[in-house]
Amino acid sequence: MPKQVTVHLGGREYTIHEKHMGVNAAWRKKLRESEVMRVFESLDGFIDDLLSMVKSVPEGGGLADIDLGKAIGVARILPVVVNALAGSIDEIASLLFDYEPKLKSDRKWLDANAYDEEVVRAFMEMLQLLFPITALWGMVTGSRVRQTSGNSVSENGGSNGLPASGPKKKALTSS
Numbered sequence: 222m223p224k225q226v227t228v229h230l231g232g233r234e235y236t237i238h239e240k241h242m243g244v245n246a247a248w249r250k251k252l253r254e255s256e257v258m259r260v261f262e263s264l265d266g267f268i269d270d271l272l273s274m275v276k277s278v279p280e281g282g283g284l285a286d287i288d289l290g291k292a293i294g295v296a297r298i299l300p301v302v303v304n305a306l307a308g309s310i311d312e313i314a315s316l317l318f319d320y321e322p323k324l325k326s327d328r329k330w331l332d333a334n335a336y337d338e339e340v341v342r343a344f345m346e347m348l349q350l351l352f353p354i355t356a357l358w359g360m361v362t363g364s365r366v367r368q369t370s371g372n373s374v375s376e377n378g379g380s381n382g383l384p385a386s387g388p389k390k391k392a393l394t395s396s
Contacts, residue, residue: 223238223239223240224238224239224350225237225238225239225350226346226347226349226350228339228342228343228346228347229339229343230324230331230334230335230339230340230343231330231331231333231334231335231336231339232334233327233334235321235323235324235327235343236323237320237321237324237343237346237347237350238321239350240320245351248316248319248320248351249351251316251319252316255312255316256308256309256312257309257312257313257316260309310337310340310341313340313341313344314331314340314344316344317340317343317344317347318331320347320351321347
């Protein structure tokens with residue numbers, strides 16, 4: 222039975238339906254060849270560099286304690302990352318609209334009424350249909366833990382998704 226996700230774009234509700242394997246394979250090929258994929262791949266290295274720079278600052282340190290070489294490396298790549306992200310929004314929209322015919326037929330209306338953030342969220346929902354392995358990964362890593370607000374009390378009596386007693390562990394959540 223095919224799966225589906227409901228997304229909201231420009232105040233309208235759309236249903237994205239899972240396609241057959243052949244259609245999905247062709248779409249994934251488009252994704253692999255897209256600039257969006259290159260942006261995702263480059264973000265990994267950028268985030269590593271940024272974290273390395275932040276980790277190099279001693280606890281209680283300030284800007285004067287940042288490793289200048291690491292800061293220059295991050296500063297050099299930042300404009301490239303920002304530019305790539307800015308350009309990728311349009312390609313994300315095109316990939317989304319190419320997958321779901323109803324979205325494609327409403328493209329003009331969506332261009333005038335939907336927001337970039339809505340498009341990115343819809344794209345992420347659609348990726349879950351196209352990459353069902355993410356559900357398996359979530360089970361392996363425990364990322365399917367029920368999301369709780371910062372003030373709520375969880376089923377086990379603790380707040381913030383933590384147990385009422387015992388060692389504190391960071392709760393993993395998924396959207």
